[in-house]
Amino acid sequence: MRITQGTFSFLPDLTNEQITKQIQYCLDKRCAIGIETTDDPHPRNTYWEMFGMPMFDLHDAAGILAEVEEARRTFPNHYIRVMAFDSTHTVESVVISFIVNRPKDEPGFRLVRQEVDGRKIRYSTESYAVNRAPEGSRY
Template sequence: MRLTQGCFSFLPDLTDDQIYGQVQYCLAKGWAVNIEFTDDPHPRNTYWEMWGLPMFDLADAAGVMMELAECRKVYGDRYIRISGFDSSHGWESVRISFIVNRPPQEAEFELVRQEVVGRSVRYTTVRRPLQHASP
């Protein structure tokens, strides 16, 4: 199963050159770029751990790529994403977010359907335990 959160999630993983291009786009727009990581990619978990502080006032994506390389060294077994935050008046929110690193084995989720009072249906997303391959 492939986790599909954020921009480009239905495409093959971006190469570092493609990531560089997207980061450069964010910087050209004046957006602050930040790197985040998690081992809990549940769709409702929007608060990932930040790698350092958001990077303001950068002109070249090389600085972000350097930080991404360091984050991958430490947390290469987790999900890592890059976000571009637009602080301009009227937006003041994340404009782009995409996964740039995945663990060797993807997390798996199951959609559980439950009928409740009044013929209503409730859906819950549940994380499945990882299935390890037999030797």
Template sequence: MRITQGCFSFLPDLNDEQIGAQVEYCLEQDWAIGIEYTDDPHPRNNYWEMWGHPMFDLRDAKGAMMELEECRTAHPDRYIRINAFDNTRGWETVRMSFIVNRPTDEPKLGLTRYDRHSRTQTYGLRTG
């Protein structure tokens, strides 16, 4: 099962031109760009490693694309995502997030059902 998190996760992977267009859109909205990476894509893992500092003063998508390329070079077999942060008063949150790099061999997620006492069933995610 393919890891699906963030925008565009059910689409084929975006190429660099498409990623650049999305970053340009984010910059037009005055959103800051941040790049994060991890080797644990579990849906409850909210703490990805930050690549550099958030780019609050960025005005051109080429700057973000250069940072993305450096991150891909340093971490080729990790998940990398781009976040767009809106710091407008009243929002101050991530407005867009999407995966831009995946390892060649993705870990698999599975759903396991557990039968408990008195016909109670619970579910859990497992990686492997």
């Protein structure tokens, strides 16, 4: 299963050259860049763990790509995404995010069915990543 979250998620994985161009575009728009990682890419898991501090004062795409490479070395089996934060008044939000690293084996999701009051059925999704890691190793 291929996780499709963020910009470019339906395209093939970006090369380092393409990542550098996207980072430079974000920097040209005066966005701050951050790098985040997770082993549980559940669609409602919007708060991934920060890798280092947000780079508000770094204006060199090559320097940010070096941080991406460091994140890849540190977390080779995690999802890693780059996000650009626009601090412009009235925007103040993440305006772009894209995945720059995926685990070799993407765990995917399963549909969980639960019967509740009466004959109602509730459905939810659960990441297989939650079940495969030993206790205490995820958080």
